[in-house]
Amino acid sequence: MYQYHCLNNIAEVGLKKFDGNYAQTDKMEDADAILVRSAVMHDMEFSDKLCVIGRAGAGVNNIPLGKCSEQGIAVFNTPGANANGVKELVIAGMLLAARDIVGGMYWVRSERQNEDLEKMAEKEKKRFAGTELLGKKLGVIGLGAIGILVANAAAALGMEVYGYDPYISVEAAWKLSRDVKHITDVNDIYKECDYITIHVPLMDSTKGMIGADAIAQMKPSVVVLNLARGPLVDQKAIVEALKTNRIRKYVTDFPNSDVASQKNAIVIPHLGASTEESEDNCAVMAVKEVRDYLENGNIHNSVNYPNCDMGVCTSAMRVAIIHRNIPNMLAKFTSAFGELGINIERLTNVTRGEYGYVMVDLSHMADDAEIEKLRAIEGVLKVRVMK
């Protein structure tokens, strides 16, 4: 029986994918698996029992990846599962910035008892007028699951789309509309575009990517959209730009009081992935990944360990070993099984950066004392047994 713990609300349709071999626990220390959305895990301690963290979503900056890797805990996310939800909010964000729709709605509400409302609206509407998206230049920084959908949708709306992503995957490039102009210098986006939207993960290398230098190059009429993570945009620089009308609008999904206090900020309470569809997609995908890892040792969409798939185990026993990616590890494992007189029927060894992962299907069961011998090998971080 496996136990899982939820740090956030995870959609029911996903939790239902756990079968009778799983029970939910309120105690994190008892869990084999944790499911999480945006709860910040950096100060949490993890028990030796914990094997896997499933992030029902894309961003993993709330999870201490280094600590997890060192403790042999696999971390998964759900690539693309909420991308459409975010894309739709980005399009909504551009439309909300183009005309003062919200200001206009508040004005109507404030005058709702006025008998002359209909007539007054025709007089006052010029205060809320704006521009159209058609023909405007949109710069998309980061062409992953979300950036691609935004770029393609904007192109379909008649925008001239500039796309920048020096690390774009081949699969992503295939999905991109041929109308999107390939930009190799992000400064061209800053200089040329009427709308700029960022869709990169928050990492040390991307923190503050849009800062005072980038803003200084932008047109004063620019709308900057950040539905990726607050700190990707230097908060001091953007507040200053809003205060001095150096930019037209800042649309963000990440509220803080400095930004929310600015007249030209459109601030949303992190709703990008908060649609029924995205929540369901993420939960189902996360539970599927967690189950395949716990039951079969297979790794798909991990953000800290290499992918590995040996299907379902048909041998007497499967052993999965997370280890440091240093010389001679595989030889140590195979000779350990040899000394125990256990035949290896199938073996996969994959590595990613500092870590390696070995799965072996064995001809007969090893006992606990024999498995302990594997755990004692220097460089081994975690050993799991699946029968």
Ligand SMILES: NC(=O)C1=CN([C@@H]2O[C@H](COP(=O)(O)OP(=O)(O)OC[C@H]3O[C@@H](n4cnc5c(N)ncnc54)[C@H](O)[C@@H]3O)[C@@H](O)[C@H]2O)C=CC1
């Ligand atoms: N507001 C919300 O509710 C949501 C926000 N997000 C945020 O959006 C981010 C992106 O999500 P996805 O598109 O699903 O991720 P993804 O991993 O599919 O795409 C990220 C893209 O950024 C690119 N990239 C990385 N560094 C870059 C750089 N320095 N310059 C340009 N491109 C760079 C990568 O090559 C990749 O193509 C997430 O990491 C998360 O922080 C994601 C989902 C929901």
Ligand SMILES: O=C(O)C(=O)COP(=O)(O)O
């Ligand atoms: O998937 C992401 O990166 C998100 O930001 C969505 O976060 P949430 O699951 O809505 O707390």
